[in-house]
Amino acid sequence: MEKFRNTVTRTGTRSVKWDLRESIFQNKDVLPMWVADMDFPSTDAVKDAIVERAQHNIYGYTITDQPVKGAIQQWVKKRHQWDIDEKWLLFSPGVVTSLHMAVQALSNENDHILIQTPVYPPFYGAVEKHGRKIVKNSLQLKDGRYEIDFEDFEQKVTDDQVTLFILCSPHNPLGRVWTEDELHKMADLCLKHNVTIISDEIHGDLTYPEHTHIPMASFSDEIREQVITCMAPSKTFNLAGLQASYLIVPNEKKRKSIEKQFSSQGLGMLNTFGIVAMEAAYLHGEEWLDQLIQVLDENKKYVQEKIHEHTDQIKVLDAEGTYLLWLDCRQMGLSSSELKQFFVSNAKVGLNDGLSFGREGDGFMRMNIACPNEIVVEGVNRIIQALNG
């Protein structure tokens, strides 16, 4: 576990999280616990595979061949008990790119698209930048846990203008790992009303011990025809800068449309190192991932306990998955701009502003705990001192 304990300097490595502190927070001294990547080195298997590939020193156009497809197939089967056919796979530099492509391929201008808010900000862009309209199914906070308002969900998917639903599973920023029952209900309603589901499962490998991620498309042959699943090793193994992800699209017609969309934007190939890293991580990274989850679980519990012990002005919601904690700061009684100001100027901790995930996020902040424990301790201390000082 030592590899998850040491703090590795990232400043000066062109890191968005560390090197953009001044421009994002106007304060270069904030402890960055915002953008969703990790301060941990990836599994050595990734480094070894990249170094070996780099020794060749020729970086021509590279194919996503059978071995990498096989690595994905065995990973999805082993970690998520879902048997996928290699021919269902499409590749994409990133999941956000996949959302944009799928929306354009599978809906028309002015169509309505359902999202569950508050949610990862690019969901809004993937809809609105293409002249589609957002329809919201706001998630409801009840006794410290977010739930789906199914009555509202059903009403929204019944509307003929709603053609697509973009699901965030597990959910960023709320950390919910949707249960079998919740997923089944959503899938059945979408099937009944012929709404196609784009399921963003980028955080699917990152669930805490008591929770299990279920790929939406794995329920039945009928449901899988309705679902576009977006997955990647990037959150799981800290490979976001390598830009390699994939879509699983069992329905041939939908797959062809998405493929055509990618090709019409000139997006036909992945980065050589991205392919190599994805294959190595999926083939050899399982033990590393199991250790990572233990470390994240310890960090999560530490933040929850310390904050609970020292203040009742902030409540840390229990994340069931993801390394992102959703902090309910409404008891602090601050306006949105005062809240942001408090974290940046008083506490000197760089978090994501809850409002950036939608208006339901007002009064909340998102904290990234994918860092060595000493950074988590420092971040929590800074917040407690600023609150009490």
Ligand SMILES: Cc1ncc(COP(=O)(O)O)c(C=O)c1O
């Ligand atoms: C739900 C969700 N989807 C997509 C992404 C980004 O994916 P990519 O870097 O592959 O575009 C993130 C990153 O935080 C995310 O949380």
